[in-house]
Amino acid sequence: MKRFKWVPVLLILMLVLSGCNGFTKGGSGAEEVEAEGDKVTLDFWTFWGSEIRRPIIEQIIEDFNNSQDEIEVKHTFIPWGDIWTKELAAIAAGDPPDVVINDINATALRGKNQQAENLSKYLEEDDISGDFYEELWNATLYEGDSYGIPFNTDTRVLFYNKDAFEEAGLDPEQPPKTWDELREYADKLDVKNGDKYERIGFYPLFGVGTDVWMMNADNVNFIDENSEVQVNTPAKLQTLEWLKSWHDKYGENNINSWKAQMESQQANPFFSGDLAMLVQQPTFYTQIRDYAPDLNFGVALLPEKEPGNGHTSWGGGFVAEIPYGAENPDASWEFIKYLTGKEAQEYWAVKNFDNVANVEASESAASSDEFDDNGKMVYELAVEAMPQTMLTPVPLAAPDFTTLVNPEFDNVYLGKKTPEQAMKDAQAAVEKLIEQNAN
């Protein structure tokens, strides 16, 4: 038996060595970007894995791959919940992907933290900044340099039920233009049976949050570009009071029961006519098309607080960026330029019914033959809303301030604080956070 005594040791050594193999595999990113012939291979991460979006982005990638013979892009789908934490780990490990789709609102923060590559050297040669909506472009800047190129975006518009308008004696071609009209129309559109509502005219917090109406009223983010806290402003306070009055009008129970129905897509009360007006993203149209094709509806810009205040809407979006330390930034840039160029953008816009960042593509998509009449109507309005759509980029001084602000709004709706008190407390809490972060 003596001669077998090293067998277990050998086995263990094998185990250990095979364990180490795991390291070498993950560590050598160079292998992944291995040249096939002379081609550079790029790894492109997106969270678009749905049966609608995936084929569209993959078609765009294929078109790019066929359009030239130096770069080969490979698509890696990573679920929404994982993609950016994985990316962060990959950047820290020095082996990031080549192009990633990321949240536009935190682009400056990623620039500051060196998570994304500075794109200004490419922009100097090839200035494409003018191709995009200004608000989107500005959101990508940190100290004047861009760290990501806007890809897609969205906005919020008012959908309304034309049949309900006629029933209530309102002109279906005249949607409400101001907050006062909104309230007046909603009162007319409400249908009550005793104490119970059968139709709710409008509730501003279905579909969007308190912040959207505050942007609509004030046109200023909670923390402005000079790191000044703009939470407790007169316009925002009035907004909160206004929203609270809607909450009181319908009451917690009605609101919850409508909200619950809204969460299951097909049973959305807007489709059944139990809700006459609703603020949503333009892509909401695709749900109407699929689940309520006979609905007679119209769309309008978000009503303004008072005449002349502006129909400011709110949106978000995504950028294509090069993670810091990517192997082939020049090739990545070429691909990003294609992604955000007119052709790819228009294809994405038309196939997805999604708003895109490229102005020219956006405008030409609006007249696309692929949309039906309703589709055209919605898309045209969305394009009209885009220049009046605000983004709320993550403030560098306090990236996570919303955890302090939102609970205060909740407190108001729950009747635990007056709007004045809540706004005062929110302002103080955010100021304190900024002060702390400064140290």
Next chain:
Amino acid sequence: MAGKRRFNYKTKEGLQGYLFILPWIIGFIVFTAGPLLFSFAASFTNYNVTSQMDFIGLSNYEKLFSGDQLFWTSLYNTLYYVLFSVPLTTAGAILLSALLNRDIPGMRLFRTIYYLPAVLSGVGVYLLWMQLLEPGTGMVNTVLAWFGIQGPNWLFDPEWTKPALIFMKLWSVGGGMLLYLASMQGISKSLYEAAEIDGANAWQQFTRITIPMITPVIFFDIVTSLIGGFQIFQEAYVMSNGEGGPVNSMLFYNLYMWQKAFEAFDMGYAMAMSWILFVIVFALTIVNLKLAPKWVHYEGGGK
């Protein structure tokens, strides 16, 4: 075989032993101890994963204790959750296993049914519960309405969000039940027979025989679910969209830590938070271990 006589038998055996556990030791050092020490060191810095890591002394800890209101909120939420969920799930699991520890036909089926929820886990279950807890149309409130009870707004009412989570946790006591059941079946029948002869009723048998005999498992369950309870994250992350729910009532410690780490990229701060949690859990576990001899009964008596 030149080195044949270099080690005596004992050293050689010891070395071989280490060699055998080497894979674990390497794994522990590389994947557990290393990151642990790193996070301790980095908790004294402004580490943000990518661009900065400057020593800032105790500043992170100072901020946490002196000025961060959400730190206290999240700690309160977590303690609330642990304080209610640990005793309730433990008691629930014991009761359930006592019920399922009987000889009636079809018992296997019941055991399977009660264990089933423990098998299902993760996001799917949370989404299911979000539907069940829907205030207007959800099953829970519908059933309550049959008895004339107007159910609360569960996940929308800050007073009810944590009870809702604890309620949800109770659904899966089957996992603990399995441990208790196994331990109860190991109790010698002779003890019960003797008690019966002495005239003890079922309740007396349960409290004087069953409970003392399963205290080692109760102890194990309390320690592990206490630690698990402090780590609550997923439930709140899924059910509040990562935001912490109405009035931050579901902002648990780990959720807040996650927000600091991956939304604000203040990783140093998050690491400081994780060490505070570590100290809390460590202290509680020590207390548990110290108290254990007073109530945990190990058969054989020796320690």
